[in-house]
Amino acid sequence: xxxxxxxxxxxxxxxxGRCLTREFAKVGCKVAFIDINKKEGVHNLNYLLxxxxxxxxxxxxxxxxxxxxxxxxLVIKKFEKVDFLINNGSLNLGGLKSKCSYADFNQVLKxxxxxxxxxxxxxxxxxxxxxxxxxxxxxxxxxxxSDTESYSATKGALFSLTHALAIxxxxxxxxxxxxxxxxxxxxxxxxxxxxxxxxxxxxxHPSKRIGIAEDIAQVALFLCDEKNSFINGENITVDxxxxxxxxxSGDYGWSYKE
Numbered sequence: 657x658x659x660x661x662x663x664x665x666x667x668x669x670x671x672x673g674r675c676l677t678r679e680f681a682k683v684g685c686k687v688a689f690i691d692i693n694k695k696e697g698v699h700n701l702n703y704l705l706x707x708x709x710x711x712x713x714x715x716x717x718x719x720x721x722x723x724x725x726x727x728x729x730l731v732i733k734k735f736e737k738v739d740f741l742i743n744n745g746s747l748n749l750g751g752l753k754s755k756c757s758y759a760d761f762n763q764v765l766k767x768x769x770x771x772x773x774x775x776x777x778x779x780x781x782x783x784x785x786x787x788x789x790x791x792x793x794x795x796x797x798x799x800x801x802s803d804t805e806s807y808s809a810t811k812g813a814l815f816s817l818t819h820a821l822a823i824x825x826x827x828x829x830x831x832x833x834x835x836x837x838x839x840x841x842x843x844x845x846x847x848x849x850x851x852x853x854x855x856x857x858x859x860x861h862p863s864k865r866i867g868i869a870e871d872i873a874q875v876a877l878f879l880c881d882e883k884n885s886f887i888n889g890e891n892i893t894v895d896x897x898x899x900x901x902x903x904x905s906g907d908y909g910w911s912y913k914e
Contacts (some may be wrong), residue, residue, distance in 0.1 A: 657683075657881060657882065658680070658683040658685050658763055658877075658880075659683075659684035659685075659686045660685075660686065661684070661739035661784075662685065662686045662687075662688065662731075662735045662737055662738050662739045662740070662742060662784075663676075663677075663680040663683045663685040663686070663687050663688070663739065663740040663742065663756065663880075664687075664688045664689070664731055664738050664741045664742065664775075665680070665687065665688070665690075665742045665744055666689070666690050666691075666692055666718060666742070666743050666744050666745035666771065666775070666780070667676050667689075667690075667691055667718070667744045667745030667746065668687075668689025668690065668697070668700065668713075668744070669689070669691035669693040669696040669697040669699075669700055669713075669839075670691075670696050670700075670844055671841040671844050671845065671869065672839060672841055672844070672869045672872050672873075673689065673691070674696075674700050674869075675746065675841070675844050675869035675872070675873050676744060676869075676872070676873050676876060677689050677700060677704060677711070678700075678703070678704070678707075678875075679870065679873035679874075679875075679876075680740070680877070681704050681707060681709035681901060683877065685711055685739075685740070685783060686709070686710040686711065686735055686798045686851055687704060687710075687711045687712070688696065688711070688712040688713075688714070688727075688730075688731045688734070688862070689701075689711075689712075689713055689714075690713075690714045690715075690716050690718065690723070690727045690745070690802075691713070691715065691716075691745070691805065692715070692717050692718070694715040695714055697713045698713065698715075700713070701713035701774075702874065703830075704847075712731065712734050712735075714726070714730055714731075716726040718745045718766070718767045718771040718808050719747075719766035719767050719770075719771070720762055721774070724771060724774050724775055724778065725778065726745065727775075728775065728778035728779060728914060729738070730781055731779075732779075736782070737782050737783070737784045738779045738782050738783050738784065738787065738789070738821070738903065739783075739784050739786075739787050739804060739880075740787065740789075740822065740880045741775060741779060741783075741787075741788075741789070741790070742773035742789075742790045742792065743775065743789070743790070743791045743792060743814070743874060745767055745768070745771060746764075746767060746768045746790040746792070746794075746807070746811075747763065747764045747767040747783065747799070747806075747807075747810075748764065748804065748806060749761070749763065749805035749806045749807075749857055750803050750804070750805070750806060750807075751802075751803045751805030751806055751808075752803065753802065753803040753804050753807060756805065756806050756855065760806065761805075761806050761809075764806040764807065764809075765806075765809070765810055767811045768807075768810035768811065768813070768814055768891050768904060769814055769817060770809055772814060772817060773817060773821075774792055776821060783828065783829050786832075786882045786885065787828075787829045787830075788829065788830045788832070788879060788880045789820045789821065789825075789829055789830070789831040789832075790832055790833065790834060790844050790879055790880065791814050791815075791817065791831070791833040791834075792833070792834055792836065792872070793809040793812075793815045793818070793833045793834065793835045794807070794808075794835055794836060794893065795835050795836070795837045795893060795895050795898070795899050796808045796811050797811035797812040797814070797815045797835060798812075798835070798899065799899060800855060800883075803841050807814065811835075812907040814833065815833055815835075815891060818831055818832065818868070818884045818889065818891065819889040822889030823889065826888075830879075830887070830888045830891070831886060831888065831889060832879045832887060832888065832889065832890050832891065833836075833890075833891040833892075834872055834875050834876060834879070834892050834893075834894060835891055835892070835893040835894065835895070835897065836865055836867065836871075836872050836894050837861075837867060837893070837894065837895020837896060837897065837898050837899065838861070838866050838896070838898065839866075839867040839869055839871065839872060839894075840866050840868055840869075841855070841868075841869045842870075843867050844869055846847045851866075853866050855905045860898070860901075860908070861895075861896035861897060861898050862872040862896060862897030862898070862900070862901060863895065863896035863897055864896075864902040866896070867894060867895065867896055870876065871882070872893050872894055875892055875894055879892070
């Protein structure tokens, strides 16, 4: 099903993005990815090539139109088509408390919302039949901690962009999103990483563990599979049930303090 399909992934050098490039490569996809981190991008490219994946890495800034244009051009020149576009790249520059500036806020929006829209536009003539777009949003699109305005606003906008694109592209491309919760991506930053999460961090989740990057990759593969083509314009939250857990003062040993 996935052999020789072309997966384009933004923010693919580290973290969830690195995991996505490798998991899609494992099932036979050709992979193209963009990232601003040149050193780690080259490192991941070499890993993919060494594991027999036909891959392309472009060092560029998702906030810059010229980078998006050049990246898209290189992808089409090398692969001639796109089967899957996974908009994973994002940026968090805080909010009011951390004095996120006008320029900072718009930088986050460019990376997290404008780039997914514009890449969709650039690749539109080249998407193959039964193609799929996946937007990686966040549970921060629906709930927040303090001082996360730039990130939360961007993820909320990307959630809305998902269903808007699904309707515009009906009959051509399926568009869905994935909202990760707490995902431990440590091993996709450091090969020697060993997780050491306290039991209370794990057990506060109804699934009794913290998520891993592969949890997100498996859902992305599921949504890209043609057998699941009746899922369109939807979001799947992958957070171990955490956002469904109602907690009031006195529950689980927690009490509210002014």
